[in-house]
Amino acid sequence: MHKLQQKGYLFLLGTLLLGACQQKSSHSSPQAMQDSLHHLADRYYNESMALNPIQATFNGENQYNDQLPIDISAGYRAKADSFYASYQQAIKGIDTSALSSNDRITYDMLQREFDMSREALTFHDQLMPVQQFGCLPITMAQLGSGASAQPFKTLKDYENFMHRMERFAIWADTAIANMRVGMATGYVLPQTLVVKVIPQMRDLAKKDTGNVFYAPLKTIPDSLDAATKAKLTKDYTAAIENYILPSFAKLQQFLQNEYLPKARTSSGIGSIPDGKAYYTYLIRFWTTTSKSPEEIFALGEKEVARIRGEMETVKNSTGFKGDLPAFFASIRTDKKLRIFKTPAAILDSFKAIENKIMPGVKKMYGHLPKTKFEIRQTEAYRAASASAEYQQGSADGTRPGVFYVPILDATTFSYTGMECLFLHEAIPGHHFQISLQQENDSLPKFRRFSWIGAYGEGYALYCESLGKELGLYTDPYMYFGRLTDEMHRAIRLVVDVSLHTKGWTREQAIKYMMDNEPLSEQEATAEIERYMAIPAQALSYKIGELKIRELRNKYSKEQGSKFSLSSFHDELLKDGCVPLSVLEQKMARWAK
Structure with a gap:
């Protein structure tokens, strides 16, 4: 498994100016339709990076490296919902009959992403915002280690992460408030997971140089003069000690003292209120x-x-x-x-x-x-x-x-x-x-x-x-x-x-x-x-492996000696991640 999977729904900046994409013209040429789809896809990506700045950092889009929206807050989730709703509306203006096969893949994937993202917001995962396998506190530690996607090459890079640390303190308080709502309404983690999270939080709350958050202080760029380095060291240490360590300590104490006694004894998601539908x-x-x-x-x-x-x-x-x-x-x-x-x-x-x-x-x-x-x-x-x-x-x-x-x-x-x-x-x-x-x-x-x-x-x-x-x-x-x-x-x-x-x-x-x-x-x-x-x-x-193996067996059998494994693999990979139904359709086109 890898890090693209840690996709949150984060803060929306600016208003949505979807322009011509929202109106379907009966006189649109195929080229105009493709242009409007490309325009929609580009705009969606750019605005979703503003909504999702941690994902943007992993994607190498560094303009949002100082931002950390409170993605588990009610206000954020309402903004995310209206963001996806406006794109659901906009894509209705695209005439699919005029699209090339590759653009049709784009259309189908966009539509699925808008629909699934809105549907996700109808569930209550924000009430269970931490777990031992992957959550924002763990991602923050990875980014703050200096060995991941967050750059630490310039003074501005360090200032960016200091701002993220400050925002994390707000996120942690929101997480605790959300978990209290979860405790009152039955949206709680299993006890056996809570006992795994507690030591993770405790380790990241420790005030010692072995704590991963201090690591970037060892690699301050030599291009900075002595006075700037000294000030940066002081400010950066203060940010860790004012925002990071108290936040992890608060999370650890809350999980230990309040949350663990109220966590559920069941193992599966089916036992939370809307767990079966989720x-x-x-x-x-x-x-x-x-x-x-x-x-x-x-x-x-x-x-x-x-x-x-x-x-x-x-x-x-x-x-x-x-x-x-x-x-x-x-x-x-x-x-x-x-x-x-x-x-x-x-x-x-x-x-x-x-x-x-x-x-x-x-x-x-x-x-x-x-x-x-x-x-x-x-x-x-x-x-x-x-x-x-x-x-x-x-x-x-x-x-x-x-x-x-x-x-x-x-x-x-x-x-x-x-x-x-x-x-x-x-x-x-x-x-x-x-x-x-x-x-x-x-x-x-x-x-x-x-x-x-x-x-x-x-x-x-x-x-x-x-x-x-x-x-x-x-x-x-x-x-x-x-x-x-x-x-x-x-x-x-x-x-x-x-x-x-x-x-x-x-x-x-x-x-x-x-x-x-x-x-x-x-x-x-x-x-x-x-x-x-x-x-x-x-x-x-x-499920994915069985489908890919089925397609390889099918085409090697149909094509016999003409079957080229390298051509099959290149086609399989060239369009990137696609839903399995889309994969089946595109491999059928390749085979023809």
Whole structure:
């Protein structure tokens, strides 16, 4: 998973001057229609960046780097609603019969975004504004570390983040007020998630130089004179100590003393007041399909059974004599699968995978990204609750794409999942897909920077299946790691739906996961708690992957010897993230 997914609805600046787009002329030429759609798409992107300045910073749009709207406030949400409503109205003025196929993709994606964004605002997620996996307090720490998207190269850059710190204090007070409303109305987090958030908040409230917020003080630009540096150090330290530390301390104390006793004992979103309707919405949002929870559950059970069969075959090929649960147990504990002594050795091993696959990748893909790529260890302050992830580079190439690997203890790090993890998070997975999308300046900006989980995560999971073609998975344990990862995504279809619609407890879901894949209890717990924190997000991977694999099989069968895998991949990636129905239509046009 990566950072494009942290999309909030933030502050609207200026009025909407949609002009001619709002009126449909019966005499419009096809060119005029396309121009008005392009105008609408450009205006929407620019104004949504003003609404969404944190996303703008991640996109490299630095004009809003000082802004932090209170996106969980009633006033902000009302502005966001009228913003999307005015665009819903404006797009009705576009004559779709005159659009090219690429413009039709733009139209369909804009319409979906306006509709889904307005519908999201009818639910009450602002009453549960923090959780352990991803929320504004965690994003602030990433930005404030100086190692993420927030620039710290000039005096103005430091002043920008000081302003964000000041605004964060208001956000934190609003979050506490919202959570009190949630406590009174039944919109509360599960207790098991609250106990994970409390230590995160406590660590970020500490007044010591190890706190990540102090890191930019170590890299003040040498271009500043001594007096300016001294003043900046004093002002920046004061901003941390006046706004950041008290805000995190307040959040921690509130969560500990007031919120935890009122948090819910249930695990799934189905038990909050409009939880069932919200989950149905989240399925549509994340999978871009209209599949019901029951269909997804049945698909999950079918995939789990199929992959278990393959796992049996690989287990037998290793000469292991016990059953599959015993093999899982041996993989969890076998010392020979723990080959590393240091974090550096793990990072070097990932680099070796990159070097091994690149010749094959260059045959499978005609277009390679220009964005540079790095492998880094996840920062200590978030490693305990982090999964491996990809954080996109900047579209202008100044910031590389980064594959982050959390390493709590190198000596317990198993090598079995490394090859498929690299294919998914890095190359040719997220790094290729996101970089090629951002680099394609023929796409409207809103498409260059959009994220659709079913496509993006589905493609990354599909990339795991390319390992054998790229000369990987020669070690049966490494191939078992690949099957484990595929099983992991199939299990998600079962446990996510069960948590949120069937009343399963966290403990039932953890047991189901451990019965079907060789995870430690700690890893299974972190995963299940992630699905509790972000309902339906985990469904997108397997549903998207099955669609992409279905399309590849279909066209390789139809085209026979004329089928070109690199041409298929280039077409798959060239238009960026699209809903699965749009993907199906565009691949059919390519095949013709």
